Amino acid sequence: MSESADLRIASKRAYYDNNKPYGQSEIITLYIYNAGPNRAVAPVVRAGYTHSMDYNAVTTTLRQVQEWRQPSQDIQAGSLTWTNLSNPTSRVDGWDMVTTLPDVPAGMLMELNLSFPMLHETSYDDDTLNASVSSSTTDPRTKNNSTTYIITPNHHNDGPAYWNTPGNLANLDFDGLTTVVSLSRADLRIASARARYNNNLPYGQSETLTFLVFNDGPTIATQPLVTAGYTTSMDYNNVSCSGEQVWVPNGVNASSNLDNYAWQSLDGVSCGIDGWNVICSLPNIPPTVLYRVKITFPMNHDTTYKDYTGTALISSQATELNPNNNSTTYVITPNHNNDGDAYWQAKGNIAQLDGPSIPSGSRACLTGWLLDTPIIVSDSNGRTQIPLIDLEGRIPANGTQVISYDIRQKIFTPKVTTEVEYGTSPEVTVLSFSADGETQLSYSAHPDTLLYLNPTTVKVGQDQLRLGYWIPVRMLWAGAAVRGMNPDGVPTLAYVTNVQQAKGAEFRSAEPYMVSQSHSYVVGTLGAGGVLTHNPKDDQLCGDANVPAILATLGLIANRLIATTTPPPNLPNPPHGYSLRHRRPADPPAPSVPAPPVLPADVPRRDDDGNWLIYLYEEDTPAAVENARYSRELLQLSTEELTGGSGTGQLDRDEYPPAIAAEGGAGAVVTYIEAGDNRRAGSLMGQQFTNYRMDPQPDGYAPLQPGDTFRFAIIHENMAGVEYLGDDLTDESQLEQPPID
Numbered sequence: 001m002s003e004s005a006d007l008r009i010a011s012k013r014a015y016y017d018n019n020k021p022y023g024q025s026e027i028i029t030l031y032i033y034n035a036g037p038n039r040a041v042a043p044v045v046r047a048g049y050t051h052s053m054d055y056n057a058v059t060t061t062l063r064q065v066q067e068w069r070q071p072s073q074d075i076q077a078g079s080l081t082w083t084n085l086s087n088p089t090s091r092v093d094g095w096d097m098v099t100t101l102p103d104v105p106a107g108m109l110m111e112l113n114l115s116f117p118m119l120h121e122t123s124y125d126d127d128t129l130n131a132s133v134s135s136s137t138t139d140p141r142t143k144n145n146s147t148t149y150i151i152t153p154n155h156h157n158d159g160p161a162y163w164n165t166p167g168n169l170a171n172l173d174f175d176g177l178t179t180v181v182s183l184s185r186a187d188l189r190i191a192s193a194r195a196r197y198n199n200n201l202p203y204g205q206s207e208t209l210t211f212l213v214f215n216d217g218p219t220i221a222t223q224p225l226v227t228a229g230y231t232t233s234m235d236y237n238n239v240s241c242s243g244e245q246v247w248v249p250n251g252v253n254a255s256s257n258l259d260n261y262a263w264q265s266l267d268g269v270s271c272g273i274d275g276w277n278v279i280c281s282l283p284n285i286p287p288t289v290l291y292r293v294k295i296t297f298p299m300n301h302d303t304t305y306k307d308y309t310g311t312a313l314i315s316s317q318a319t320e321l322n323p324n325n326n327s328t329t330y331v332i333t334p335n336h337n338n339d340g341d342a343y344w345q346a347k348g349n350i351a352q353l354d355g356p357s358i359p360s361g362s363r364a365c366l367t368g369w370l371l372d373t374p375i376i377v378s379d380s381n382g383r384t385q386i387p388l389i390d391l392e393g394r395i396p397a398n399g400t401q402v403i404s405y406d407i408r409q410k411i412f413t414p415k416v417t418t419e420v421e422y423g424t425s426p427e428v429t430v431l432s433f434s435a436d437g438e439t440q441l442s443y444s445a446h447p448d449t450l451l452y453l454n455p456t457t458v459k460v461g462q463d464q465l466r467l468g469y470w471i472p473v474r475m476l477w478a479g480a481a482v483r484g485m486n487p488d489g490v491p492t493l494a495y496v497t498n499v500q501q502a503k504g505a506e507f508r509s510a511e512p513y514m515v516s517q518s519h520s521y522v523v524g525t526l527g528a529g530g531v532l533t534h535n536p537k538d539d540q541l542c543g544d545a546n547v548p549a550i551l552a553t554l555g556l557i558a559n560r561l562i563a564t565t566t567p568p569p570n571l572p573n574p575p576h577g578y579s580l581r582h583r584r585p586a587d588p589p590a591p592s593v594p595a596p597p598v599l600p601a602d603v604p605r606r607d608d609d610g611n612w613l614i615y616l617y618e619e620d621t622p623a624a625v626e627n628a629r630y631s632r633e634l635l636q637l638s639t640e641e642l643t644g645g646s647g648t649g650q651l652d653r654d655e656y657p658p659a660i661a662a663e664g665g666a667g668a669v670v671t672y673i674e675a676g677d678n679r680r681a682g683s684l685m686g687q688q689f690t691n692y693r694m695d696p697q698p699d700g701y702a703p704l705q706p707g708d709t710f711r712f713a714i715i716h717e718n719m720a721g722v723e724y725l726g727d728d729l730t731d732e733s734q735l736e737q738p739p740i741d
Contacts, residue, residue, distance in 0.1 A: 003038035003039070003137055003138065004037065004038055004137060004138040004139065004140050005034050005035075005036065005037075005038050005039060005040035005104070005106065005135060005137040005138070005139060006034065006035035006036060006139060006140055006141050006144075006478065006498075007032065007033070007034055007035075007040050007043060007104070007133045007134070007135055007139055007144075007145060008032070008033045008034075008035060008133075008144040008145070008171055008172045009030060009031065009032050009033075009045070009131055009132065009133040009144070009145060009146065009147050009171065009172075010030070010031045010033075010072070010147050010167055010168050010169045010170075010171040010172050011028070011029070011030055011031075011131060011147050011148070011149040011167030011168065012029035012030070012031065012075075012111075012166070012167055012169075013029065013149065013163065013164065013165060013166065013167055014149060014150060014165040014166060014167045014168075015149070015150050015151075015152055015155065015162065015163060015165060016028055016149060016150070016151045016152070017151075017152065017153070017155070017156055017163065018050060018051065018052040018053055018116075018118070018123055018151050018152070018153050019052070019123070019152075019153035019154070019156045020118045020156070021118065022118050022119065022120055023117065023118065024117070024118055025115045025116055025117045025118065026053065026115075026116050026118070026151075027113050027114065027115045027116075028047055028049070028113070028114045028116070028131075028149070029111060029112070029113050029114075030045060030047060030111075030112045030113075030114070030131050030147075031071065031075065031109060031110070031111055031112075031169070031172055032045060032101065032104065032109070032110045032112060032133050033067065033071050033108070033109045033110070033172045034104040034105065034106055034107065034108050035106070035107075035174065035478060035497060035498075036106030036107060036432060036440060036478075036497045036498050037106055037430075037432045037440070037442065037497060037498035037500070038106060038137065039103050039104065039105050039106060039137070040103065040104040040135040040137045041103055041135055041136050041137045042100055042101065042102070042103060042135065042136070043100075043101045043104055043133050043134065043135040044098060044099070044100050044101075044133070044134050044135070045098070045099045045100075045101060045112055045131065045132070045133050046093070046096045046097070046098050046130075046131065046132050046133075047096060047097045047099070047114055047129075047131040048095055048096055048097075048127075048129030048130050048131065048151075049095060049096075049097060049114075049116060049129070049151070050095065050123065050127040050129065050151045051121050051122075051123035052118055052119050052121045052122065052123045052153065053116035053117075053118070053119070053151075054116060054117040054118065054119050055092050055097065055116070056092075057116075057117045058090055058097060058114055058115060058116050058117075059087070059114075059115045060087050060088055060089070060090050060099060060112065060113065060114055060115070061084075061087050061112075061113045061115075062084075062085045062086070062087060062088055062101065062110060062111070062112055062113075063082040063083060063084045063085055063110070063111050064082065064083055064085055064104075064108055064109065064110045064111070065080045065081060065082050065083065065108075065109050066107055066108060066109075066438045066439075067080065067107060067108070067109040067437065067438075068107050068434030068436070068437045068438060068439070068440060068495060068497065069434075069437040069495065070172075070173045070174065070495075071109050071169070071172040071173060072169035072170050072172055072173050073173075075169055075172075076166065076169065080109070082111065085102065085110075088100060088101060088102075088112075090114065095129075097114055099112060099114070104135075106432075106440055106497065107434065107438075107439075107440045107497065109172070122153075123153045124153060124154070125153075126150055126151070126152040126153075126154060127150065127151045127152070128148055128149075128150050129148065129149060129150070129151060130146055130147070130148055131146065131147050131148075131149070132145055132146040132147075133145055133146075141478075144171045144172075147167060147168050147171055148168070149167055173479070174478055174479025174480075174495060174496075174497075186215050186216075186221040186285070186316060186318040186319070186320065186321065187215070187216040187320070187321040187322045187325075188213065188214070188215055188216075188221055188224065188285070188314045188315075188316060188318075188320060188325075188326050189213070189214045189215075189216060189254075189314070189322075189325040189326065189352055189353050190211055190212065190213050190214075190226070190312055190313070190314040190325070190326060190327065190328050190352070191211070191212045191255070191328050191348050191349050191350045191351075191352045191353050192209070192210070192211055192212075192312060192328050192329070192330040192348030192349070193210035193211065193212055193258075193292070193347065193348055193350070194210060194330065194344070194345065194346065194347065194348055195330060195331065195346040195347060195348045195349075196330065196331045196332075196333055196336070196343065196344060196346065197209055197330060197331070197332045197333075198332075198333065198334070198336070198337065198344065199231060199232070199233040199234055199297075199299070199304065199308075199332050199333070199334050200233065200304075200333075200334035200335070200337050201299045202299065203299050203300065203301055204298065204299065205298070205299055206296050206297060206298045206299065207234070207296070207297055207299070207332075208294050208295065208296045208297075209228055209230070209294070209295040209296075209297070209310075209312075209330070210292065210293070210294050210295075211226055211228065211292075211293045211295075211312050211314075211328070212254070212255070212258070212290060212291070212292055212293075212350060212353060213226065213282070213285065213290070213291040213292075213293060213314050214248070214254040214289075214290045214291075214353045215285040215286065215288070215289055216288070221284065221285040221316040221317075221318045222284050222316055222317040222318055223281070223284070223316055223317045224281075224282045224283075224284070224285050224314060224315065224316040225279055225280065225281055225282070225313075225314070225315050225316070226279070226280040226282065226293055226312060226313070226314055227274075227277050227278075227279050227280075227312065227313045227315070228277065228278050228280070228295060228310060228311075228312040228313075229276055229277055229308075229310035229311055229312070230276060230277070230278055230297060230310065230332070231276070231304065231308035231310070231332050232302050232303075232304035232308075233299055233300060233302045233303065233304050233334065234297035234298075234299065234300070234332075235297055235298045235299065235300040236273045236278070236297070238297075238298050239271060239273065239278055239295065239296065239297050240271070240295075240296045241269050241270065241271040241278075241280050241293065241294060241295045241296070242266075242269055242293075242294050242296075243265075243266035243269040243282065243291055243292065243293050243294065244263040244264060244265060244266050244291070244292040244294075245263070245264050245265075245266040245289060245290065245291050245292070246261040246262065246263050246264060246289070246290050246292075247288060247289055247290075247686075248288050248289070248290050248686075253353075253354045254290045254353040254354060255350040255351060255353045255354050256354070258350065261290075263292060266282075266283065266291060267283070268281075268282070268283040269281070269282055269283070269293065271295060278295055280293055280295060285316070288682060288686075290353070303334075304334050305334060305335070306334075307331055307332070307333040307334075307335060308331070308332040308333070309329055309330070309331055309332075310329065310330050310331070310332055311327055311328070311329050312327065312328050312329075312330070313326060313327045314326045314327075325352045325353075325355075328348060328349055328352060329349075330348055365448040366423070366425040366427070366446035366447050366448045366449075367423065367445075367446050367448045367449045367450070367509075367511065368421070368422075368423045368425075368445065368446050368449060368509030368510060368511045369388055369443060369444070369445045369446075369449065369509055369510070369511060369523055369533070370388075370428065370443070370444045370445070370507060370508065370509055371387065371388055371389040371508055371509065371510055372387050372388070372389065373387065373388050373443045373444070373445075373523055374386065374387055374388075374523070374524065374525050374530075375387075375388055375391070375402060375403075375512070375521055375522060375523055375524075375530075376402075376403040376412075376485070376521075376522040376524060376525075376526065376530060377391070377394065377400050377401065377402050377403060377414075378400070378401050378402075378403060378414035379394070379399055379400045379401070380399060383403065383489065383526060384526065385524075385525050385526050388420075388509075388510040388511065388512075389510060391417070391420050391510065391512060392419075392420040392510075395417050395418075395419075395420075395512075400417075401414035401415055401416060401417065402414065402415060402417045402512050402514065402521045402522075403415075403485070403489075403521060403522045404514055404516045404518060404519075404520050404521050404522075405483070405491075405516075405518045405520050405532055406518075407517050407518055407629070410491060411490075411491065412485050412489050412490075412491065412522065415514055415515060415516040415521075416514070416515040416516075417512040417513060417514055417515070418513050418514075418515060418718060419512075419513045420510050420511070420512055420513065421510065421511055421512075421513055422508065422509065422510050423446065423508070423509045423510075424506050424507065424508050424509070425446045425447075425506075425507050425509065426503060426504060426505065426506060426507070427446070427447060427501065427502065427503045427504075427507070428444040428445060428446055428447070428501075428502050428504075428507045429444065429445055429446070429447045429449075429473040429474050429476075429499060429500070429501055429502075430442060430443075430444050430498075430499070430500040430501075430502055431443060431444070431445060431451075431473050431476065431496065431498075431499060431531075432496070432497040432498040432499070432500075433482070433484070433494045433495060433496050433497055433531055434494060434495055434497055434528075435484035435485065435486055435487075435492060435494035435524060435528060435529030435530055435531065436486055436487055436528050436529045438528070439527070439528035440497055441524060441525065441528055441530070442498075443523060444502065444507065445473050445509070445533075446507070446509055447472060447473060447474035447501075448472045448473075448474070449472065449473050449511075449533060449534070450470040450471065450472060450473075450533060450534035450622060451470070451471065451473060451476065451482045451483075451531055451532065451533055451534070452469060452470055452482055452483040452520070452532050452534070452626075453469060453470070453471050453476075453480060453481070453482055453483075454481040454482060454483060454493055455469065469622070469623045469626035469627065470534055470622040470623045470626060470677070471623065473499070474499075474501070476496050476499050477496065477499060478496055478497060478498050478499065479495065479496065480495070480496040481493045481494070481495055481496075482494050482495075482496060482531055482532070483531070483532040484524075484529055484530060484531045484532065485522050485524065485529050485530050485531075485532065486529045487526060487527055487528060487529050492529065494529065494530070494531045511533075511535065512535070513535060513718065514535050514718070515718050515719055516716075516719075517618070517714075517716060517719070517723060518532075518534075519534055519535035519618055519619060519622070519716070519718075520532050520533060520534050520535065521533060521535070534622055535619065555598055557598075557617065557619075557620070557717060558598050558599050558600045558601075559583070560582060560583055560717075561580050561581070561582065561583065561600035561601075561715075561717070562580070562581060562582075562583045562584075562587060562600055562601050562602065563578045563579070563580055563600050563601060563602040563603040563604070564578065564579060564580070564581055564602075565577050565578060565579075566579075567579040567720065568581070568720050574720070574721060574722075575721070575722065575724050575727055576604055576607050576608055576722075576724065577604075577608075578602075578603065578604055578722065579720045579721060579722070580600060580603075580715070580719070580720050580721075580722065581720065583601075598684055598687050598688075599615055599688070599715075600715070603615065603715075603722070605692065605697075605699070605701070606701070607711070607724065610709075611709045611710055611711055612692055612704055612708060612709070612710035612711075613710070613711065613712075613713045613724070614685055614688050614689070614710050614711070614712050614713070615684070615688065615712075615713050615714070615715055615722075616628065616681055616684060616685075616712055616713075616714055616715070617684070617714075617715050617717065618714050618715065618716045618717075618723075619716070619717050620684075621677050621681040621684070622677065623677045624677055624681035625681075625714055628712045628714075628725055629725060658685070689704065692704035693705075711724070711725055711726045712725045713725065
């Protein structure tokens, strides 16, 4: 990879005075910042000047400071400790002063002062001038390579408040959310509800063309349109349309239960005529949502004798992932009036709604840091750092524990590690960051390794949204703020300074398998701090979610666990009477009563107070779990069953409370999380809601119905305790391991 340096420039002040007395000077102060990741070779600064300023007698000074925070904040706070450098020389090029700086390392902020003595000339006009910085080193972001300021003779007596107005110092800062590119991708599918429609009905009666539209995700389909052909005898001047909607509980096989869905009304459907097509505008379609669109044509006095094969299309502003299923055909015929219900009620190609997601999301997660990456551990001598390759030899023989994050106390503390997992990948993400504001660290991770993105409130339309939590390193950007640990072991924000992709023959990785509610550990050094990273998703699939594969994988995890009322010695009073352990060879097979196959055998369906329990897996859906932790509360089941929401390409919109709860909707905390994470959580919840509605329930309890209360419970595959949101957090306890024989 060629080297690059993100150079940025800003003026200290917005205004400069060229109406000072002869012999006095005005100083133009410019800040030049290299956001990395590499050294910028001999940057050249060009700064505009104007009349009354003696360019022949200009003097320059230069100083620098290491800076990995947001530079504008520290400049305005006056908290920087500068180091003076040799004064550079400047030359005149037209109305610009040109100054060549020494090489600027990554993370270095420079202050260039250009002092212009005043001449005897007089100027009367304000001038808006430019300053810019450039280098022979490639700059990945050129939009912050220039800045403007005003030189004016007309405000000499306006006082310090005017003259100390800061320039565009934010030009130095990390871009943050502005580098997230909005992109929507969806697998839209359409089918005609019936194979045939009748255009030989008596005048005044109507025929209704009915189409089923399903979004298999992974993100919202924006501004969808249904375009459907019609023919003679159908009164297009009086056409009308309406819609219904339903959430497909498992997100798969949308056609399997059409006759039993509890359809809800769909507002915002409108239609118009374009030649021999009717075009229906639909509301945005969230993932796993099915629309039923009805287009009603009254009959006119025209007569036709020919069968007509019509085509209906579904389209949207989203990139279509599978164009093979976004159109369907049907027949409009005047020739079968007397053929009976069996002929007219024959279904269209509704199987087109089903099938695996495209793309399939069939690749294994690529997680872990390279073997030489340092992590922070604790032993009898206190905290130290070791490379990941040395970790396996340190546990559990000498009591070494890995520093992890304590959710309850919001501190970093040693946690038990049971084993070290190894992996290989032909690609890595080189992540550069700073946790102490002074030092840049660069380590390589497989692209699906998770970091905790600090929640940031943004406004999208009328919604206040939060961008957060665990996301893969491949989706990070320069300027992203992630949870880190400073050199003193205190939680802090670490800023991502660069993200680059690399490919090779083989990159070997390792990562600890933690006994921790956060399943996390710290990558970094004692001297400069580090970032919080997440444990692997064991045996999970990454990329866009393939729901059948997701459920099958969760079923495998569930089959390895069993709920028991006999706790291990270090967990004497498990909440609600149950703890988890690995299934033993002598255990009886799982009970045959109807139960979600994605849950361990015998986990309770309700807590002691009768609230339904909806389980999520920490390992499988860490971002959705963190979103649920944000508001630990009981929720009430609503009559609506819509989940999902708008997406930004690789991110899905996750709501807490979910839309299935009465507390959801306008009052929800909305978080953009990794798309596959959101789809996995939705699929798992859907399985449980569907199972809890079955009548009868295996324990004789009434089925789940609107108005019932539910709350989330978190399963940690390597911990005996279940975390019930709404209670205090469960004390962490290692899962009892099964006997070898």
